[in-house]
Amino acid sequence: MKVLKKLEGAVVDSSPIVSIFENRSSARAFRQGLKRSSALYMSAGTLMELSVIFIGQKSAEGTGPLDDLLAQFNIRIEPLDAPMVMHGRYGCVHYGKGHNPASLNMGDLFSYSLAKQMNLPLFFEGLDFPRTDIPDAMLMLGYAFDTKHSPSILQVSSP
Numbered sequence: 001m002k003v004l005k006k007l008e009g010a011v012v013d014s015s016p017i018v019s020i021f022e023n024r025s026s027a028r029a030f031r032q033g034l035k036r037s038s039a040l041y042m043s044a045g046t047l048m049e050l051s052v053i054f055i056g057q058k059s060a061e062g063t064g065p066l067d068d069l070l071a072q073f074n075i076r077i078e079p080l081d082a083p084m085v086m087h088g089r090y091g092c093v094h095y096g097k098g099h100n101p102a103s104l105n106m107g108d109l110f111s112y113s114l115a116k117q118m119n120l121p122l123f124f125e126g127l128d129f130p131r132t133d134i135p136d137a138m139l140m141l142g143y144a145f146d147t148k149h150s151p152s153i154l155q156v157s158s159p
Contacts, residue, residue: 003142009039010137011118012075013111014050015125019150020069026125029151033123033138040075041118043084045110047077078114088113095132102131125150 016030034040047070054062070077078084091112095102104112108128115122121135127149130136143151 004140005036007037007121007137007140009041009118009120010037011111011115011120011122012040012042012046012073013122013124013129014046014053014107016123017050017066017069018053019125021065024125024150026150026152029138029143030123030125033141033143033151034073036141037123037137040073040123041078041114041120042070042075043110043114044077044079046107046114049107049110078118080110084113084117087116091116091132095128100131102128104128104132 012034016026016034018024019030020027050066051063054066088109091104091109093099095104095112096109097103097105111122111124112129112132112134114120115134121137121140122129123137125148130149138145138151145151
């Protein structure tokens, strides 16, 4: 696979955002990767999932930092529409819990369906999405991964 210096566009799952806010070992790599994307998108369903996480962990006002981060990276929120539902249904049948080792849950399916609909790679952390047909944005940018698919140092790329 050719390593890219920059992505024209990508979809962002909830997992990189949680990684950044929890200051996990992967947070720095995700920040770098997101900065190397010209356009970033997130499903409104993923934003709802993140909002529930933030409100549950903080308070109703806890979504302010989330909104600030989305603005910092200029992540555009895309509404759920009928074609996305069809992609989500496909993802559920082929990669959902009980159907495939990827075991995508409902939150994952929002990211899956948007990436599928827009034909874009996905920023994510974990072992679920590598078992699907969605390209890995961090891998395309040349990042290395540990056994839990957390990105780390950049691989050396040739021109």
